[in-house]
Amino acid sequence: MLKLRCVVERITYQNPENGYSVLKVKVKGYSDLVTLVGNLLEVPAGSVLLCEGDWKIDKRYGNQFVCQSWEEVMPATTYGIEKYLGSGLVKGIGPKFAQLIVKQFGTETIEIIETDIDRLYEVPGIGKKRVELIRESWEKQKDIKNVMLFLQNYGVSTAFAAKIYRQYGKTGIEKVKENPYRLADDIWGIGFKTADGIASKMGYEKK
Structure with a gap:
């Protein structure tokens, strides 16, 4: 491939x-x-x-x-970072503020949001309310990615991983580890056979 x-x-x-x-x-x-x-x-x-x-x-x-x-x-160029942040994925950052943030921090933008988000106050026009909105939204996106990546390791499709996240939120990893068979009851489209396959990959004995 x-x-x-x-x-x-x-x-x-x-x-x-x-x-x-x-x-x-x-x-x-x-x-x-x-x-x-x-x-x-x-x-x-x-x-x-x-x-x-x-x-x-x-x-x-x-x-x-x-x-x-x-x-x-994560995007490595200023173009990619600006496009990523301006997509609406992170609440509080639209195309206008994406441009301002990237202009201020360049290719270090993602690292700064990840590790020192309070530096966003250095960007003209960004107030406390917007920074808190960005902080909350960024953490949520990290939770989504963590759950999706965890599930994909066990062969769960992106579509089902998204449904599982919508059902359980950031507790998705914990819920599935605790009892993967619950997916057959809780997630529309996942039957016992699929749940059993996930459980098997996780090392559970077959039921």
Whole structure:
């Protein structure tokens, strides 16, 4: 399989039930946006993805990169960081403040938000209320990523991982570790067979 690093520019289509998504992404070396398809639910515009998959020519839609697996990586360029922060993913930061924050901190922006968020007060026009909103939203996004990454290690699709997070919130890891079979009762679309497969990968004895 091939690897493709890209920045999500916009979401063309997403199926919330099975996670199938069609995204337009920016790829270094390509003048036009590339079509990326696969199980990419809960991936917002502005995200930087490292995808594995293959190119395919669709009779109707043309050249596409079919993603088999992916991981989100933090953007490393000022363009990517500004796009990521301005996507609406982090409450309190829209395109305007994303531009101001990146202008102030450059490529160190993500590290500063992660480790020393109070430095946002150095950005003109950002008050206490906005910084607290950004802090709260950033922590929530970390919780989502932690739960999703944990579940993907046990073969849980992105679509189901998103449903599990919506059901349990940041306690998702704890709930699944405690009893993976509860997923069959609590999460629509996950039956006993799927829950048993997850449990088996986690080292539980088969029921």
